[in-house]
Amino acid sequence: MDQLTPIRRQYLDVKRRYPHAIVFFRLGDFYETFDDDAELCSRELDITLTSKPMGKGLRVPLAGIPYHAVDGYIAKLIAKGYKVALCEQMSDPATTKGIVDRKVVRVVTPGTVIEGNLLDERANNYLACLAPARRAGRAGGGDPWQGDAGFAYVDISTGEFVAGALTQEQAAAELARIRPAEVLVPDGADPPPWLDASMHVTRVEPLWFDSDLATVTVQEHFRVASPEAFGIDRASPAVPACGAVLMYLRENQSASVALVSSIRAHRAAEYVGLDAHTMRNLELFTSGRDLRRDGSLLATLDLTNTSMGARLLRRRLGQPLVDIAAIERRLDAVAYCHESALRRARLSGMLREMPDVERLVGRIVAGSAQPRELVALRRGLELIPRLRDALSDQQTPPLRLAERGPEGEVGAGPGESVPSFDPRIAEIAARQRPCDDVAAAIAQAIDGDPGATLDAGNVVRPGFSEELDHLRLITRDVRRFVAELEAGERERTGIKSLKVGYNRVFGYYIEISKANAALAPEHYERRQSLVNAERYATPQLREYESQILTAKDRAAEIETAIFRQVCAQVAAAAAHVLATAAAVAELDVACGLAEAAARYNYVRPSLDGGDAIEVRDGRHPMVERSLAAGAFVPNDTRLSSGDAQIGIVTGPNMAGKSTYLRQVAVIVLMAQCGSFVPASAAAIGVVDRVFTRVGAGDDLTSGQSTFMVEMIETSAILHNATARSLVILDEIGRGTSTYDGMAIARAVVEYLHNRPGLQAKTLFATHYHELVDLAAHLPRVRNFNVAVAEEHGRIVFLRRIVPGGADRSYGVHVAELAGLPKAVVQRAREVLLELETDGREHAGAARATESPQLSLFAATPPDDGLRRDLAGIDVDAMTPLDAMRVLYELRDRARSGAGQAYGP
Numbered sequence: 001m002d003q004l005t006p007i008r009r010q011y012l013d014v015k016r017r018y019p020h021a022i023v024f025f026r027l028g029d030f031y032e033t034f035d036d037d038a039e040l041c042s043r044e045l046d047i048t049l050t051s052k053p054m055g056k057g058l059r060v061p062l063a064g065i066p067y068h069a070v071d072g073y074i075a076k077l078i079a080k081g082y083k084v085a086l087c088e089q090m091s092d093p094a095t096t097k098g099i100v101d102r103k104v105v106r107v108v109t110p111g112t113v114i115e116g117n118l119l120d121e122r123a124n125n126y127l128a129c130l131a132p133a134r135r136a137g138r139a140g141g142g143d144p145w146q147g148d149a150g151f152a153y154v155d156i157s158t159g160e161f162v163a164g165a166l167t168q169e170q171a172a173a174e175l176a177r178i179r180p181a182e183v184l185v186p187d188g189a190d191p192p193p194w195l196d197a198s199m200h201v202t203r204v205e206p207l208w209f210d211s212d213l214a215t216v217t218v219q220e221h222f223r224v225a226s227p228e229a230f231g232i233d234r235a236s237p238a239v240p241a242c243g244a245v246l247m248y249l250r251e252n253q254s255a256s257v258a259l260v261s262s263i264r265a266h267r268a269a270e271y272v273g274l275d276a277h278t279m280r281n282l283e284l285f286t287s288g289r290d291l292r293r294d295g296s297l298l299a300t301l302d303l304t305n306t307s308m309g310a311r312l313l314r315r316r317l318g319q320p321l322v323d324i325a326a327i328e329r330r331l332d333a334v335a336y337c338h339e340s341a342l343r344r345a346r347l348s349g350m351l352r353e354m355p356d357v358e359r360l361v362g363r364i365v366a367g368s369a370q371p372r373e374l375v376a377l378r379r380g381l382e383l384i385p386r387l388r389d390a391l392s393d394q395q396t397p398p399l400r401l402a403e404r405g406p407e408g409e410v411g412a413g414p415g416e417s418v419p420s421f422d423p424r425i426a427e428i429a430a431r432q433r434p435c436d437d438v439a440a441a442i443a444q445a446i447d448g449d450p451g452a453t454l455d456a457g458n459v460v461r462p463g464f465s466e467e468l469d470h471l472r473l474i475t476r477d478v479r480r481f482v483a484e485l486e487a488g489e490r491e492r493t494g495i496k497s498l499k500v501g502y503n504r505v506f507g508y509y510i511e512i513s514k515a516n517a518a519l520a521p522e523h524y525e526r527r528q529s530l531v532n533a534e535r536y537a538t539p540q541l542r543e544y545e546s547q548i549l550t551a552k553d554r555a556a557e558i559e560t561a562i563f564r565q566v567c568a569q570v571a572a573a574a575a576h577v578l579a580t581a582a583a584v585a586e587l588d589v590a591c592g593l594a595e596a597a598a599r600y601n602y603v604r605p606s607l608d609g610g611d612a613i614e615v616r617d618g619r620h621p622m623v624e625r626s627l628a629a630g631a632f633v634p635n636d637t638r639l640s641s642g643d644a645q646i647g648i649v650t651g652p653n654m655a656g657k658s659t660y661l662r663q664v665a666v667i668v669l670m671a672q673c674g675s676f677v678p679a680s681a682a683a684i685g686v687v688d689r690v691f692t693r694v695g696a697g698d699d700l701t702s703g704q705s706t707f708m709v710e711m712i713e714t715s716a717i718l719h720n721a722t723a724r725s726l727v728i729l730d731e732i733g734r735g736t737s738t739y740d741g742m743a744i745a746r747a748v749v750e751y752l753h754n755r756p757g758l759q760a761k762t763l764f765a766t767h768y769h770e771l772v773d774l775a776a777h778l779p780r781v782r783n784f785n786v787a788v789a790e791e792h793g794r795i796v797f798l799r800r801i802v803p804g805g806a807d808r809s810y811g812v813h814v815a816e817l818a819g820l821p822k823a824v825v826q827r828a829r830e831v832l833l834e835l836e837t838d839g840r841e842h843a844g845a846a847r848a849t850e851s852p853q854l855s856l857f858a859a860t861p862p863d864d865g866l867r868r869d870l871a872g873i874d875v876d877a878m879t880p881l882d883a884m885r886v887l888y889e890l891r892d893r894a895r896s897g898a899g900q901a902y903g904p
Contacts, residue, residue, distance in 0.1 A: 004055035006099045014087050014104060021085035021107050022077060028093070030064040031086075038063040044080060045073055074108055075118045081200040083109045083252075107252035110200050111182030114157050114256055114359075114366050121356060122302075122310035124160065127248070128153040128180035130171065130192060131209050131241040145192040150237030151266065152245050153178055156366075158311075158358040159259040159578055161245075163230075163238040164266030168194050169275065169720070174266070175199065176276030177318040184244055196276075204248055211235075214243025221246050222262070231265035238265075256366040261575050272320040272672055273689035273720075277713055281694040281728075282666055283622060284317050297666060300621050301675060303595045305351035308358050308581055309588025316589065320672035322686050324607050330674025331604055332424035333586070337594035338676070344598070346390055347591050354588075355380040357581040365571045371450035371459045371563065377570070377577075378442040381435045384580060387587070391421055391429040428590070431583035438577060441569045445562055459559045468562075471555040474547050481544065482508075495519050500541075508545045509535040593675045600624070602676035605667075610685040611641040611723065613668060613761060617680035620663035621670070624678060633799035634679070637664050639761040641723050644782045646753055646762040648771055649801065651786030652810035654817070656799045657765040658694065660786070661728045664763060665690050668726055685724075687761070691717040692728040707735030711744075718751060718758075725760040727752065731767065742768045753778045772805030869893075 004012075007027075011034060015023050022040065024031035033041045034054075038061040042049035045065070052062045065073050074084050086108065090101040108118075111127025119125050131150030149171050152163035166174060172194040175183070180199065185191050187203035195201070207213065218227050218239060227239050242263060249257040279285065287295030298317055304310045321327050337344050355376040363369040364377070421429040443461075450459045460468055474481075486500040489510060499511045506527050512520055517534045524536035570577070596602065600621070617634035624632040633656075638644055649657050667677045671684045693713050714732060721727055732748055733741030745768055752762050759780070764771075775781045785806035787798040795813045812832055816825045873886065 004058065008054035008058075008060070010099060010102060014085070014102065018085040018104060018107065021083040021109075023085045023087055023104075024065075024070065024074075025087045026067065026089045026102065027064070029067055031067055031070055032062060032064040034060050034062055036061075040082075041065075041073075041077075044082075045076055071115055071117055074115075078108060078110050078113060078118060081110060083107055106255070109182055109202065109252055111180060111184075111202075112156055112249065112253040112256070113181070114253070114363055114368060116356070116359060116363070119157060119359070121307040121359075123314060124155045124178070124311050125157060126153045126155050126178045126180040127182050127184070127245065128175065128178065129184040129241040129245045129248075130195070131237050131244065132186070132189065133165075133237045144189050145194075148237060149192065150239065150241035152238060152241035153180055154245055154249070154260060156249065156253060156256040156259060157362045159261060159362065159574070160264075161242075161260045161262065162264045162266050163232060163242045164268070165233075165236045165238045166266070166268065168192070169716075170268050170273075172196075173273070173275045176279060177274070184248055186244075202248075204244060208244040208247040209240040210243075211240055214240040217243040217246050218263075221257070221260070227263075230263040232263065253366070255368075256362065258571065259362050259365040259574060270319075270322065272322060272669065272687060274318065274320075274669075275691070275716070277694075278665075278690055278692045279318065281692040282662055282669070282690075284669075285314070287622065295622055295626070297622060297670075300625055301593060301596050301670075303599070304588045304592035305348050306354045306585065306588045307356040308354075308585035309351070309592060311358075312582075312585040313589050313592065316673045317669070320669050321674070322672065322688055324609065324686060327607055327672055327674050327686075329427065330590070331676075333428060333590035334593045334597065334674065334676060335604055336422055336424040337591045338597050338604075341598065343390070344591060344594055347387070347587070348595065350383055350387055350390065351584070351588050351591060353379070354383055354584060357381070357584070358578060361570065361574050361577050361581070364567050365574055367564075367567070369567060370453055371446060372452060374442050374446050374563075374566065374570070375448060375450060378439050378446070381439040381442075381577070381580075384432055384434050384584070385436075387584065388429055388432055388434070391425055391432075391587075425587075425590075428583050428586050431579060432587070433576065433580050433583075435573065435577050435580055438570055438573045441566055445566045454560055454563060455556070457556070457559065460562050465558060465562060468555055468558045471551040471558070474551040475555065478548055485541070485544075493519055493521060501535075506535065507537075507549075508541050509537055510541065511535050597676035600678060602678050603681060605671040605677050605679075605682040605684050607671060607684050607686055611761070612683065612685045613637060613639045613664070613687075613726070614681075614683045615664065615667055615677075615679050616682070618663055618667055618682070619678040620659050621666060621678045623659055623663070635660055635663075635799075635801040637801075639664075639726075639763070640685075641759045641761055641780075643780055645759055645780035646749060646764060646778070647782050647784055648749070648774065648805070649763060649765045649784045649786070650767070650769055650772060650806035652788060652795065652797075652806070653767075653814045655786035655788060655797045655810075656801075657786055658730055660801055661730055661763045661765055662692075662694070665692065665726060665728050687726045688722055688724040689720070690726045690728070691721055691760075692730075693717060693732060694728065694730040710735050714748060718748070721752075721758060721760040723757060723759045727760045727762040729762065729764045731765060734767070742770060745771060746774065749774055749781065750778065753780055769806060775805075 011023070011025055014025070015035075015037075022033060022037045024033065026032075032038075038049060041047060042061075042063045045063075047063050047065060050062050051059045053059050070086075077084055084107070085104045086106055087102050087104045090103050093100050109127075111125065113119055113125055129150075129152045131152075132144035133147040133149060145168070148165045148167055150163070151166045151171050151174060152161070153174075154161045171192075175196060182200050182202055183191075183195065184202050184204050186206040186209045188206055191201050215227065215234060219225065222229070224230070226234055227236070227242070228234060232238050232242075246257065246260070249260070274284075283296045285296050285298050286293060287299075293299050298314055301317070302310055302313055304313055316330075321330075337347065357377060357380045360369065360373050360377045360380070363373060420426075445460060445464050447458055447461045451457050462469060462472075482500050482502075486498065489500070490496060490498045493512075495512055495516045497513050497516065500508065501511055502508045509527055510524065511533050512535075513533050520534070520536060523538060525538065526534060527537050528535040597604075615637040618637055619632050619634050637647075639647060649660065651657050663678075667679060667682060668684055668687055669690060670677045671682060672686060693710065710732070714729075717727055717729075729748070733743075733745040735741070736744070745764075745766055749762075749764060749771065752758060752760060772783045775783045783803065783805040784801050785804055787800040787802050788806075788810065789796040789798055795810050812825060812828045815828060820828075870890075878886070
C-alpha cells in the first residue's frame with residue numbers, strides 16, 4: 001500500500017466498502033472506473049479501455065466517462081442489472097491541499113432509481129423483498145420457503161410501500177403483477193423456486209431479516225409502537241421483509257427513505273385473484289409473443305393525461321376489486337366525467353398541464369431535484385384550485401369548510417367558504433387539498449425561469465435576498481464599475497490616459513504611463529513596472545477586487561442555501577402534497593376511462609353479489625380496436641352457477657372461440673376495476689378469481705412438456721377455484737392422444753360441474769365435438785358454437801356465438817385460408833375422407849362389440865348427414881341442370897362417405 005499513489009489508496013478504500021457495485025470515481029470532469037470495473041464498463045458501455053500508472057511498477061485498467069453524460073451510462077448499466085456507486089469530490093480541488101476528499105453519495109441499483117430520465121414515467125419502479133416464514137428458521141435443513149412468505153415492495157420515487165404475508169401462489173402472482181426492478185432475498189438462501197428467473201435478485205445481509213431487529217427498524221423509522229399500527233401482525237413474516245427493505249434503502253439511498261412515511265397492508269382478499277398466466281393470457285399489460293405494450297388492455301384504456309394517473313390505472317388493472325361499494329365509487333367518478341364531453345375536455349386540458357407531482361416530491365425529498373423541477377411542482381400545485389373549481393357544483397350554495405386538523409381532515413366548525421361537489425366526485429375533490437403554502441414558498445423564493453442547475457445561477461428570485469441582489473449587482477456590473485472608476489480617477493488625477501485593467505496574476509490595477517507617473521497620488525500603491533507604464537492599486541480597488549472575486553462564490557453559496565431551504569419546506573409538507581397528488585391521479589383515471597367509454601361506446605356495468613354474469617352485445621376491447629369501425633361482431637353471454645354454469649363452445653379454428661372466451665373475462669375484470677365495459681348492457685356478479693388455461697408452450701428450463709404444463713395449470717385451477725370464480729379453458733387435453741385428451745377434457749368438465757362447493761362459472765372451448773353430449777347428462781352445461789356459413793366449398797366465419805354444438809372443425813379449410821400449397825390441401829382432403837370413412841366403420845364395429853372405450857361418447861348415425869342434406873334440398877327452386885348436378889353429387893357422396901350441403 002505504501003508504494004501506491006494516494007488516489008489509488010483512496011479508491012481501494014472506497015471499493016472495499018462497496019464491493020458489489022461499480023464505483024464511479026470522480027476525477028475532475030470525469031468519472032473513472034478501475035480494475036475489473038473498468039473492463040466491465042468498457043465491455044458493457046462500449047467505451048475505450050486504457051491504463052494508468054498508480055504506484056511503483058503498477059499500471060491498472062482505466063475507463064472513464066464525462067461527468068455531464070453520467071446519467072445515460074448509468075441507465076445502461078442499471079438496465080442490465082448492475083449497481084453503480086457514485087463517489088463524488090467533497091472539496092474544491094482548487095483550494096484543497098493534498099488529496100481531495102471523496103465520498104460515495106449514493107448507490108444506484110435497479111430498484112432505487114429516482115432520476116426521471118432513468119425511469120418509465122408511466123410505470124412504477126418497484127424494489128421488492130421476500131422473507132422466509134419466521135417458523136422456517138435460518139439454520140438447519142429444510143426448505144426455508146415452505147409456508148407463507150413475507151412480501152414487501154416500495155417505489156422510492158413515489159413513497160408507495162406495501163407489505164403482507166402471502167402464500168407462494170399469491171407472492172408469485174404479485175411479483176408477476178408489479179414486475180419489480182429488483183428483488184431482495186437473504187444471502188445464503190436460494191431464491192424461492194417460484195420466483196421468476198428473469199427477475200434481478202440481490203442477496204443482502206441475513207441479519208436484516210431477523211424479526212426483532214426488523215421490528216425495531218420499522219418502529220424507529222415510522223415512529224410507531226408496533227407494526228400493528230399498519231394492520232401487520234408483529235409475528236408476521238411481512239415485518240422482516242419491511243425491515244430488510246428499510247435497511248437496504250438506508251445503505252443505498254438514505255435520502256429517499258424519508259419519503260416512505262407509511263405501510264399499506266396487502267390483503268389478498270380485497271382483490272380478484274390473478275395469476276401470471278391469466279394476466280398474460282388476457283393481455284392485461286402486454287400483448288402477443290413480443291410482449292409489447294401496444295395492443296394490451298392497458299394500452300387500450302390508457303387515455304390518462306398524467307404520469308400519476310397512468311401508474312394508478314396500471315395498478316388498478318392488476319388488482320380488480322371485489323368490494324361492490326368500492327367499485328361503485330369508482331364507476332360513479334367515471335360516470336360523472338362521462339356524462340359531459342365539455343366537462344371532460346375542460347378537466348383533461350388542465351390535467352395535461354399537471355406535472356408528475358409524486359416523483360417531483362420524491363426527488364426533492366432525496367435532495368436531487370433541480371431548480372426547474374421546483375418550478376414545475378409550483379405550477380402543478382397552482383392547478384389544484386382550478387381543478388377543484390372545475391369539479392364544483394355551481395348551482396348549489398357553498399358549504400362551510402371546517403378548520404383542518406393535524407392531518408388535514410375536515411370536521412365541523414367555522415371556516416372559509418368553498419363550493420359543494422356532485423356526490424359522485426365529492427370524495428376525490430375533497431382530497432385535492434390546496435397546497436398554497438408550499439406553492440407560495442416556491443414562488444416567493446425561486447425564479448420563474450431559473451437555470452437548469454444550481455451552478456447555472458439565476459435560481460433565486462430577485463428581491464428575495466438583499467445580500468444576494470447586491471452580490472449579483474457586483475458580478476453583473478463589473479464593466480460599469482471599471483468604467484466609472486476609470487472616469488473618476490482620471491478626473492481626480494487629471495491624467496487623461498489613466499486606465500483600469502485586470503489580469504489573472506495581479507488582479508485589478510490602475511495603469512499610468514511613465515510620462516505621467518509623477519502625477520500618481522500618494523495613496524496609489526505600485527504593483528508592477530512595465531517598460532512604458534506603471535501599474536498601481538488602491539485600497540478601494542483592492543476591496544472591490546476582493547468583492548468581485550468572492551461575489552460569485554458567495555452568490556452561489558447563498559443560492560444553494562436558499563434552494564435547500566425551500567426544498568426542506570417542501571419535504572416537510574411531502575405527505576400533504578402526495579395525498580393531493582393521489583387524488584389528482586384518481587381524477588385523471590376517472591377522466592381517462594370516461595374518455596375511453598365515450599370514444600369506444602362502452603356502458604356502465606351493474607354489479608351485485610349474485611352468481612350470474614350477463615353481457616349483452618359484448619365485445620373484445622383490444623380486438624375491436626384493431627378492426628375497422630363496426631367490423632367486430634358482438635355476442636351475448638349468460639353464465640350462472642345455478643343453471644348455466646358451464647358453456648362448452650365448439651367451432652372451427654379461426655372462427656373466434658378464443659376471442660369470445662377472453663372477452664368475457666376481460667369485461668368482468670374491467671367492470672371490477674371500475675371501468676365501463678364494451679357491451680350494450682352488462683350485469684356482473686362479482687368474481688373472486690379469474691383462471692385461464694389458454695395456449696400451449698414447453699417449459700424447457702424445467703424440462704416440462706407442453707402437455708405437462710397444460711396439466712399443471714389445469715390442476716391449479718381445479719384445486720383453487722371457488723363457486724365465485726370465473727374459469728376460461730381453451731382446448732384442454734389437446735397435447736396428448738385424442739382419446740386421452742377427450743377423457744381428460746370430459747373429466748375436467750364433470751369435476752367442475754359435480755364437485756360440491758366448486759361449481760365455478762366456466763367457458764370451455766374445445767374441438768372435441770363429442771363433449772357436446774355432456775349437456776344431456778349434466779344439467780348446468782350449455783352448448784354453444786361459432787356460426788359458420790359454407791359457400792361453394794369455402795367457409796365464411798360469421799363470428800356469432802349461437803346455441804348448440806358444432807359437428808365439424810373445418811381444419812382443412814383453415815389450412816387452405818392460411819396459404820398452404822394446394823397440393824398439401826388437396827392431399828389433406830383425401831386423407832380426411834379416408835379417416836372419416838374408417839372412423840365411421842370403426843365406430844360401427846365398436847358399437848356392435850360394445851367396446852367400452854369407443855362408446856364413451858354416443859356416435860352419430862352415419863346416414864344422419866345424408867338425411868339432413870336431402871331434407872335441405874329446395875326441389876321447387878331447382879332447374880333441371882341443378883337436379884342433375886345434385887344427383888351426381890349424391891352418387892359421389894354415397895361412394896366416398898363425404899357430406900356437404902346441396903342446393904342451387
